[in-house]
Amino acid sequence: MNQTLSPERVRADVAELLDRDPAGIAPEENLVDLGLDSVRIMILVERWRAAGAAALEFPDLAEQPELAHWTALLTGCAA
Numbered sequence: 352m353n354q355t356l357s358p359e360r361v362r363a364d365v366a367e368l369l370d371r372d373p374a375g376i377a378p379e380e381n382l383v384d385l386g387l388d389s390v391r392i393m394i395l396v397e398r399w400r401a402a403g404a405a406a407l408e409f410p411d412l413a414e415q416p417e418l419a420h421w422t423a424l425l426t427g428c429a430a
Contacts, residue, residue: 359373361430362422362430364395365418368394379418389409396412407425
């Protein structure tokens with residue numbers, strides 16, 4: 352969606368909201384199972400919209416809450 356968002360930025364933003372080490376989040380792990388709720392997903396949507404992913408919507412993230420999917424969606428790169 353946007354080239355200003357890097358895989359490292361996506362991982363760091365998710366890790367911050369989960370209060371985890373970024374390296375400790377597996378790309379295919381379900382982020383909801385790790386504690387990411389709908390409010391935190393909306394925080395990420397707004398944060399990433401402000402960073403240039405203007406077309407990003409809540410369902411884009413909520414339907415497949417995995418770091419690998421989000422990274423590919425936002426950056427076109429693997430997690």
